Amino acid sequence: MQTPQILRVLALAASVSIPVFSAMAEGEIPVGEFASLTGASASFGQSSHKGTELAVEQINAAGGVLGKKIRLITEDDQSQAGQPATIVRKLISQDKVVAILGEVASSKSLEAAPICQQNKIPMISPASTNPKVTEVGDYIFRVCFIDPFQGTVMSKFARGKGWKKIAVLTDVKQDYSVGLAEFFVKDILANGGEIVREQKYSTGDKDFKPQLTSIKAAQPDAIFVPGYYGEVSLIAKQAKLLGIKVPLLGGDGWVGDSLLKVAGKSLDGSFFSSHFSASDKAEKVQNFVSKFKAKYGEVPDDMAALGYDSAMILADAMRRAGTTESAALRDAIAGTKGFDAVTGMITLDANRNASKSAVILSIGNGGFEFVESVQP
Amino acid sequence: MIEFLQQLINGLAQGSIYALIAIGYTMVFGVLRFINFAHGDVYMLGAFAGFYTAPKLMGLFGGGPSYAGAALVLVSAMSICAVIGVLIERVCYRPLRQHPRLTVLITAIGVSLLLESGGQYVFGADPQAFPEIIADAAIEFPASWGIFSTLTITIGQVLVVGSTLVLLLVLRTVVLHTRTGMAMRALSLNPMAASLMGVNLDAILSFTFAIGSAMAGAAGVLTSIQQPSIDPLMGINAGLKAFVAAVLGGIGNIPGAALGGLLIGLLEALVVGYVNPTYRDPLVFAVLILVLLFKPSGLLGKPEREKV
Numbered sequence: 001m002q003t004p005q006i007l008r009v010l011a012l013a014a015s016v017s018i019p020v021f022s023a024m025a026e027g028e029i030p031v032g033e034f035a036s037l038t039g040a041s042a043s044f045g046q047s048s049h050k051g052t053e054l055a056v057e058q059i060n061a062a063g064g065v066l067g068k069k070i071r072l073i074t075e076d077d078q079s080q081a082g083q084p085a086t087i088v089r090k091l092i093s094q095d096k097v098v099a100i101l102g103e104v105a106s107s108k109s110l111e112a113a114p115i116c117q118q119n120k121i122p123m124i125s126p127a128s129t130n131p132k133v134t135e136v137g138d139y140i141f142r143v144c145f146i147d148p149f150q151g152t153v154m155s156k157f158a159r160g161k162g163w164k165k166i167a168v169l170t171d172v173k174q175d176y177s178v179g180l181a182e183f184f185v186k187d188i189l190a191n192g193g194e195i196v197r198e199q200k201y202s203t204g205d206k207d208f209k210p211q212l213t214s215i216k217a218a219q220p221d222a223i224f225v226p227g228y229y230g231e232v233s234l235i236a237k238q239a240k241l242l243g244i245k246v247p248l249l250g251g252d253g254w255v256g257d258s259l260l261k262v263a264g265k266s267l268d269g270s271f272f273s274s275h276f277s278a279s280d281k282a283e284k285v286q287n288f289v290s291k292f293k294a295k296y297g298e299v300p301d302d303m304a305a306l307g308y309d310s311a312m313i314l315a316d317a318m319r320r321a322g323t324t325e326s327a328a329l330r331d332a333i334a335g336t337k338g339f340d341a342v343t344g345m346i347t348l349d350a351n352r353n354a355s356k357s358a359v360i361l362s363i364g365n366g367g368f369e370f371v372e373s374v375q376p
Numbered sequence: 377m378i379e380f381l382q383q384l385i386n387g388l389a390q391g392s393i394y395a396l397i398a399i400g401y402t403m404v405f406g407v408l409r410f411i412n413f414a415h416g417d418v419y420m421l422g423a424f425a426g427f428y429t430a431p432k433l434m435g436l437f438g439g440g441p442s443y444a445g446a447a448l449v450l451v452s453a454m455s456i457c458a459v460i461g462v463l464i465e466r467v468c469y470r471p472l473r474q475h476p477r478l479t480v481l482i483t484a485i486g487v488s489l490l491l492e493s494g495g496q497y498v499f500g501a502d503p504q505a506f507p508e509i510i511a512d513a514a515i516e517f518p519a520s521w522g523i524f525s526t527l528t529i530t531i532g533q534v535l536v537v538g539s540t541l542v543l544l545l546v547l548r549t550v551v552l553h554t555r556t557g558m559a560m561r562a563l564s565l566n567p568m569a570a571s572l573m574g575v576n577l578d579a580i581l582s583f584t585f586a587i588g589s590a591m592a593g594a595a596g597v598l599t600s601i602q603q604p605s606i607d608p609l610m611g612i613n614a615g616l617k618a619f620v621a622a623v624l625g626g627i628g629n630i631p632g633a634a635l636g637g638l639l640i641g642l643l644e645a646l647v648v649g650y651v652n653p654t655y656r657d658p659l660v661f662a663v664l665i666l667v668l669l670f671k672p673s674g675l676l677g678k679p680e681r682e683k684v
Contacts, residue, residue, distance in 0.1 A: 172654055200653040204613065206603040209386040210648035213528075217379040230503050234605050241514055241530045261505040262605045 028071040029064075029324055031056070031314065032091035034102040034112060035307075039079025044104040044303050048126050049074060050296055051307030052101055058291070059311070065318045072311075073097060077108060088112040092119050098324040099124065101310050104303055106130035113140045120326045122333055124314055126306035127275070129252075130175065134352040139326075141333055141352045143309045143341070144275055145376070147176060150251050151183030153273045153358045153374045154224060158249060159191055163221035167197040169211060169235065171227040174203060180226035180251050196220050201231065208235045212242050224249045229256030233263035240266035247271060255302055260366060267363045276305040276343045277359045277370040288342045302343075309341040344373065378526055383649040384642065389533040389602070391641020392540035396595035397618030398625065398633035399547065400461075400588030406564040406628040407584050410477050413484040414464060416615015417491035418457050418589045422596025423506065423606040424499055425453040430507045446509040446601070450539070453597045454590040461589025462582045470578070488615075495608030506604035510535065532602040539598055543591060544634055551630060556583055564628065613657075617644075620664045626677020635675060 033052055036045030056072045064070060073095050077083035084103060091097045092115070100116050100123040103109045109128040116123035117137035125133055125142040129150070134140045158166060166188055171177035185195055197218035199211040212235070215223060223239070225232055225248050232254055239248065250272040260267065278289050278299045288308060292300040300308075313336055318324055321332035336348045344357040355376050361368040397419050404412045429452045430445075437445040468487050472480045512532040517525040551557040559580050562570040571577050599614070600606055621640045625632025640660060647656045673679045 199648075202654070202657075204609070206599070206605065206610070207386075207390050209389075210383055210645040211653060213379060213382045213386060214649045230605065234603055237604065238602075241512060241532075242528045243514055258503055258505055258605070262503075264508075 027068045029066070029068050029318070030071050030073055030095050030097045031311075032088070032095060032097035032100045032102075033072055033074045034077050034084055034087050034091070034100065034108075035074065036079040036103065036105065036108065037074075037076035041079045041105055044127070045076075045079070047301050047303035048102075048104050048307030048310075050292070051300060051304035051309075052126070052311045054292060054295055054304075055308045055311035055315075057295075059315045065315050066322065066324070070311075070315065077103070079105075081107065081111070084108045084111040085115060088115050092116070092121055097121065098326070099314055099329065101126065101307075101314065103128065104306075106133055109133045109140075109142075110136070113137070116140065120330070122314075122326065122330045124310045124333065126310040127303055131179075131353075138334075138352070139330055141348060143313055143343070143346055143354050144306055145356055145358060146353050147179040148183045149376060150273055150358060151180040151226070152187050153360070154180075154226075154249050154251065154271075155184045155187035155191075155193075156374060157271065157273070157360055158188070158222055158224070159193065161222075164192075165194050165196045165218075165220045167199065167215040167218055167220035167223045168195060169199045169201065169208075169215065169223060169225045169227075171203055171231060172200045174228065174253075176251075176253060177226045177228075181224065184224055184226070201227075201235075203228070203231065205231060206234060208238050209242060212239050212244060216242055216244050220246060222247050222249055226251045226253065228253040229259040233259050233261075233267070236263040236266045236270065252302060260363070265366075268365075270363050271360055271371065272363075273358045273360050273374070275302040275358065276300075277361055277368065279368070279370045280359065280373070281370075284340060285342050305342045309343050309346065312341060313339055313346065378523055379649070381524075382527060383645045385527070385529055385533065386649075387642035387645030388638065389536050389641070390644060391621075391638035392536050393595045393599050393614070393637070394618045394621045394640050395634040395637025396540055396543065396591045396598070397614060398621040398637045399544075399591045399630060401619055401622040402625070402627055402630055402633040403560075403584050403588045405622070406630075407560060407567075407581060408469070408480075410480045411484065411619065412464075412469075412588075413481070413615070414468075414487035414491060415588065415592060416611035416613075416618065417488050417495070418461055418464075418611070419592040419596045419599075419614055419618075420495060420606075420608060420611030421460055421491065422453045422457045422593030423600045423610065424495070424596075424608075425456040425593060426450070426509075426597040426600060427504060427506055427606060429453065429456075430509055434507065434509060441508050441511040443510065449509050450594055450597050453593045455593075457593025457596070458586040458590040461585040461592075464589075465581060465585040470581075492609055492612070499608050501608065503605045503607040506600035506606050508604065510601055512601060530602070535601065536598045539594065540634075543594060547587065547591070547630065550587070556580065560584060617660055620660055623664055624667050624674055626674025629674065629677045632674055632676035 035049045036042055056070050060069045075087040077087055100121055104127040106128040109125045110133055113136035117139050120139055122139050127144050128142055129144055129147050131146050134142055168181050170181040197215050199215055225235055236248055248270040252274045254272040317332035321328045339346045346354045346356045349355045357373040357375050359373045360371040362371050400415045426449050430449045433448045434445040468483055469480055512530055514528045514530050519525050559575045562575055563580055617640055621636035622633045625636030644656050647659050
């Protein structure tokens with residue numbers, strides 16, 4: 001029994017050390033990516049990774065940047081807390097990456113950001129919308145909008161529709177939901193609208209009839225439900241049963257596989273804001289969608305588009321910097337202005353957050369339909 | 377006024393679910409004097425049993441939503457849960473019968489964790505959409521009812537309350553009017569004397585677990601008709617609430633468990649509707665503490681003298 005075990009350990013050691021020996025070929029720029037490729041948030045991670053991968057492939061096919069090809073080194077954080085710190089350290093110290101792309105979940109980005117900041121390696125998060133992420137330091141960027149903006153997008157839309165009396169149903173366990181609701185309510189009240197009822201629930205709740213009964217009694221024109229798809233689908237279903245006919249409004253947390261599977265037709269006529277719509281007719285978007293479909297055989301979602309944009313913005317900054325040296329690259333990323341990305345025109349503001357448009361989608365016929373894009 | 381009535385209806389429907397689960401807690405406590413903390417997870421398994429059997433069973437009735445098919449799904453989920461309940465007792469609790477009750481209690485917590493983590497492994501952690509076995513819709517009231525015609529009662533709610541009532545009546549008959557029921561009551565009164573009189577302890581315990589688990593399985597399916605999103609952790613919260621209901625009604629007392637369930641459901645609906653939804657869970661558990669402090673025997677339970 002003893003010998004095989006030793007052999008196994010040796011084999012393991014050998015397999016671990018292989019990347020060290022396969023030192024970086026000259027003429028390649030190593031770029032690190034960390035994503036949840038397995039585990040609970042794997043669907044987010046898989047999407048963003050596919051987008052990033054497609055972008056790098058296209059950049060290299062067009063001749064790469066600075067006369068070199070980009071080599072994407074991807075590590076899986078298994079959707080587990082603690083993993084991002086470990087693998088980002090590995091990417092920086094062992095693979096000598098010049099920049100890091102990741103993650104979707106804000107909690108994971110927040111774990112990696114201090115390490116990137118400390119090592120002065122620029123990090124671009126594709127989809128972490130929590131404001132705290134880029135507050136870590138001046139080397140941390142994102143290509144998505146942040147929660148306060150998204151709340152305001154929906155309130156503008158509601159005002160545009162002439163809905164004056166709005167009810168709000170917030171998930172008190174999610175900073176995301178509370179944040180969106182706060183900025184939504186502020187904007188509605190500041191513009192002469194009325195919040196007729198504010199109700200709350202907690203992640204994991206299944207019965208929303210009491211809250212909805214109270215909301216129904218207030219007779220709103222629309223209901224803002226900035227939660228995640230799991231609860232939203234049940235809320236929609238129960239609202240319909242209780243005879244609530246007004247539209248529901250929400251944010252990018254609605255995007256999820258099971259939303260329409262559970263809600264069925266009860267979300268028809270509702271609206272939510274998001275980063276990207278594959279049914280947007282813009283040429284740039286349609287181009288991306290068809291390339292993505294050709295490579296992966298599926299329609300790209302928000303996370304895929306944001307992953308794609310994060311790599312494209314990095315490549316653009318490298319070209320403008322003319323070097324991959326960290327301070328110059330950081331300055332170039334910070335100077336991103338009016339970059340024409342698939343998720344909209346991206347300008348990075350002084351706080352390293354993307355100032356860009358959001359899209360509004362409507363639900364009907366068992367799918368999402370692009371309605372309009374809203375400028376910041 | 378209408379809003380208040382509506383909240384009572386909401387609370388009644390949710391309370392019925394708690395009542396069904398609470399019965400399992402109370403029955404097991406009645407005969408074994410320990411809390412089966414894995415019971416909430418049997419409720420979860422009931423929902424998943426329905427989830428997996430529904431496509432086949434509904435197929436027998438044309439595939440679409442139908443009452444006959446739904447009844448069959450309900451019965452099959454109850455049977456599956458009954459078997460699971462018996463297995464849990466046989467494998468996990470029976471070998472520990474001579475051990476201190478604390479050992480069994482801790483084992484129950486272990487079984488609960490096993491079912492939750494195992495469920496995440498087998499069924500996946502993501503919520504799943506429960507198939508539509510009944511076309512749930514609001515029942516239309518004639519306009520001549522005036523203000524009451526604006527009340528919303530859904531078919532799902534009627535079914536939940538109705539099925540709960542039927543199941544409670546069946547249970548009552550079993551416990552009060554059959555030999556097995558008599559043996560159960562004897563066991564709960566004095567296990568030693570009962571077994572001396574020839575009551576087969578093992579058989580009765582298995583039977584108790586079967587009935588309790590079947591009730592939880594029914595609750596799992598009935599919940600999923602109204603809230604068609606199920607996940608492996610759905611039993612935790614529902615189980616805890618039902619446990620509070622069982623204590624409120626007087627643990628060990630079957631009508632008490634049913635009453636406790638309804639009261640907890642009503643309390644929740646009213647707190648959410650009129651106070652603040654964030655206080656819902658804290659208030660329910662405050663009830664547990666208050667009952668234990670001031671009336672440990674519960675609303676319908678008889679004070680028990682500590683035997684020396």
